[in-house]
Amino acid sequence: MKTFIPDNVIIRENALDYPLGEKLYNTFNESEVRTRVVSARGPFPFDNNVSFKKKYHRAKKTLVLSVRTLSKFQTCKPSAHYQLPLVSGCPGHCHYCYLSTNLGKNPYIKVYVNIEEILEKAQDYIEERKPENTIFEGAATSDPLPPEKWTGSLSRTIEFFSRNQLGSFRFVTKFTEVDPFLKLDHKQKTEIRFSLNSKYSIKKFEPDTPGLEDRIGAAAKTYNAGYKTGFLIAPIFIYEDWEQEYEELVKKIGKSLNTRGQGLSLELITHRFTARAKNIIEEVYPGTELPMNEEERQFKYGQFGYGKYVYPKETMHKIKSFMEKIINSYLPRAETKYFV
Template structure:
């Protein structure tokens, strides 16, 4: 691939659709490491920030220091308002499987600008939640070919082999939420679109600024999934685009020929949950009415938490009423031996039966990939 991409080039005519008001994250500051600025993509990201008038600090060293502090709430707020331009370390080029979503995960960035009160990154990433965008994009994308055909989730599965080798790009970030500042997602979509192999790029987003992606030559090798939840859960999703904007972006992406998906997560045992999730699925069906050649999947993910993530989340959001009572959950061990708290089996079974039946009724085109 070539060097730094343009912000929004049009490789083909974009699909027509209604314009929507979308949220664009504007960090209070950008930190640029010397190593990041050795890369054309790092310099391009810096130029984007400067063009938006965002204060930029060119660091003398590659280490991000002084991001914590004695007040965890203040440290959280400052970190969440910071974008750091860094270089992905060598460990990031040793890809890990990411079942049940995809064969492999790779990272364009780490950290997310949203303020979701159930954020799973709270238990996955250490230190202040700064968003780090990686400048060595050529190396990250060039590394993927070595994993072609080696996965066990899709490329090694009879049920999903038609998806090819799948690469998940949103495990540790929301790449669309920072795309206006990085351009990394557009570059990845072009890379997969030009890759003559049975491959698929996958990412999930809670944002709706989809327009820069609509005209790209994706060749249907990128599946854009929108993370959605029942409307009563909106209070837990600060700093994101609302459900209607996300569903509008879902329609626009589908009209532009992208395979699309719904990631319904985290499924919560809220009051009158059956009616709430029925409403969500009907709204999604309405958004996709009349889309030709629709390629739609659904991924259903129930709410779970660990003791560590609970502690972090309650420190970040002390006033939240997110249900984190271990007493009404089932205690399970992960494959790594750590503890997590999940919905109890009767609740899990009832929700699974209801949601899958609702999808079959109102979204019959959708393939449910998994329930977890």
């Protein structure tokens, strides 16, 4: 997996008032990447007379430098207290990605350049909740790692939390450029989780993301550098060789990290989809083999009022007991946080 290099960079003009905005403007201006400065509000200078599919794919190659308004952080239950808005969007093309419904027709990769103000706002929330600990999630609307090479914002945030007694930080990624984090004095205040899947699922449904070995290799690095490290095994699919492949995956984690699971957290999520997501996915990834046959699923109302199609109860039981069995064999000391 190569470093994320956008085709276009759009700079909101107020982003230039911040050191990071100015630095990135200069960096991209001196490169071959097309940069355009636009007003602080209003539309981008793109031809909108193109298909949804084209807009979607164009947005995934467009980096936007923006200033985050700081009125309020979104809550982020149950994994954290608040979202930490550093990045939104992702250049990956996972067919099932929740961002395809959350970010609308133009899923730009947006980075917020007022990082110091964002961290000050996080400090306000920490003060408010004293003496409780406050947890911030850095990947609620993004995979935050691909633009990190340009922004350094995750490193800055890891350092911020390392000095903070009552705040902690976590994010999840499928990407692997973790080397800059290894030398940081993180004081175990940041948890880095890696999203993994079986070989078949990665090959079929996760284009433009790193392969399994690279992701586990990156996890081994953060684990050995003392970070709290975890894995999301998600989304779990049922197909012909699913048991064999998920077993290989769990075995490989134990072997590569040379652990029986000590200090590792696991989150297990089965595949589900909404009617809206299905429509979008079929339009932007025509020909996808993502299993989305409603008749093979059970309809379940979600907490936000819309329904989703999950595997039927018996299948869920089967997946759960199989996952428990292989985790007990290869990672018996890991903490499974939830299975859904």
